[in-house]
Amino acid sequence: MKLNFGGVVPLSTIDWPGKASMSVFFGGCNLNCKYCQNHNIIDKENFIDISELSERIEESSDFIDAILITGGEPFLQKEALTLLAKKAKSLGLEVGIQTNGCFPDRLLELIELCCCDFVSLDIKAPFSDSKKYSDVAGVEVDVDKIKKSLNILKKFTSSNSKLKENKENKRDMGKKTKKDINKNIEDKLNLNKKTNSLNKELQSEVTTTLFPGKIGMKDVESITSNLEGLNYVLQQGKTENARKKEYRNIDEFDAEEMREIGKNVGYENISIRTKEGGKEKL
Numbered sequence: 001m002k003l004n005f006g007g008v009v010p011l012s013t014i015d016w017p018g019k020a021s022m023s024v025f026f027g028g029c030n031l032n033c034k035y036c037q038n039h040n041i042i043d044k045e046n047f048i049d050i051s052e053l054s055e056r057i058e059e060s061s062d063f064i065d066a067i068l069i070t071g072g073e074p075f076l077q078k079e080a081l082t083l084l085a086k087k088a089k090s091l092g093l094e095v096g097i098q099t100n101g102c103f104p105d106r107l108l109e110l111i112e113l114c115c116c117d118f119v120s121l122d123i124k125a126p127f128s129d130s131k132k133y134s135d136v137a138g139v140e141v142d143v144d145k146i147k148k149s150l151n152i153l154k155k156f157t158s159s160n161s162k163l164k165e166n167k168e169n170k171r172d173m174g175k176k177t178k179k180d181i182n183k184n185i186e187d188k189l190n191l192n193k194k195t196n197s198l199n200k201e202l203q204s205e206v207t208t209t210l211f212p213g214k215i216g217m218k219d220v221e222s223i224t225s226n227l228e229g230l231n232y233v234l235q236q237g238k239t240e241n242a243r244k245k246e247y248r249n250i251d252e253f254d255a256e257e258m259r260e261i262g263k264n265v266g267y268e269n270i271s272i273r274t275k276e277g278g279k280e281k282l
C-alpha cells in the first residue's frame with residue numbers, strides 16, 4: 001500500500017510530553033489554513049510504500065514508547081493510518097493522532113479498534129461562528145463534524161469521565177442513602193469491567209492556535225464552553241512561515257500574553273504551548 005508521506009522526526013521527547021516518540025507526518029490535508037506551517041507537505045505529493053515506514057518503526061521500537069501521527073490530516077489516508085497504527089500496537093507502542101476533526105466516523109472507528117491511545121483535536125475557532133472557522137481554515141468547514149469529533153473525545157477520554165463522575169458524586173452525595181451509594185458503587189464496578197475489557201482508556205487534548213487580532217480571548221472563552229473538562233492547550237501561533245501573507249505580517253502573542261489569556265478564561269484544565277517554554281500547565 002502507498003502512503004503520501006511528509007517525513008518523520010525519529011525521536012522527540014517534546015512532541016508527546018512524557019514519552020519518547022517518533023513523529024510521523026502524513027502528506028495532504030483537506031483544509032488550507034491561513035496560518036499553516038506545514039504547507040510544504042500538504043501541497044506536494046510524495047508516495048512511498050508503507051512497508052518502508054513500518055520497517056523504520058520496527059527498527060526504532062526498542063528506543064521509543066510511542067508514535068505520534070500528524071500531518072497534514074492523517075484521517076485522509078484512513079487505510080494507511082489503520083495499518084500503521086495496528087503495526088505500532090503490535091510492537092507494544094502507544095499511538096497518538098493529531099487531527100483537525102473533519103472525519104469523526106474514521107476517528108471513532110480507530111478508537112473502537114483499540115488502535116489509538118491519544119488524540120489531539122484542533123479546534124480552530126468557535127463553533128458558533130462557522131464563517132470565522134471557514135475563514136481561518138481557508139475552505140468551507142462543516143463545523144458539525146468537528147463537534148462530533150469533540151463529542152467522541154468526551155465520550156472516550158478516561159480523565160474526562162472521571163472528572164464528570166467526581167462532580168456528579170459530590171453533587172449527589174448529600175441526597176443519597178447508604179443503600180443508594182452501595183448500588184452506585186456496584187454499577188460503577190460493572191461499568192469499569194466492561195470498559196477495561198474493551199481497553200478504551202483514551203487520553204486526549206483539544207488545541208487552539210492563537211494570533212493577535214485573529215484568534216484571541218473571546219474565541220477561547222467560547223470554545224471552552226463546549227469542552228466539559230477536557231484538557232485544553234492554547235498554542236502560540238507562528239507567523240514567520242505562515243501560508244498566507246495576512247498572517248505573516250502580524251506580531252505573535254508572547255508567552256506572558258498567552259499566560260494571561262489562559263488564566264483569565266477561567267477554565268480548569270488549561271495549558272499553553274510556546275516556542276520558548278514548551279507546554280506549561282496554568
Ligand code: SF4
Pocket residue numbers: 029030031032033035036037038039042071072073100
Ligand atoms: S494547519 Fe490546517 S492546513 Fe495545515 S495541516 Fe493543519 S489542518 Fe491542515
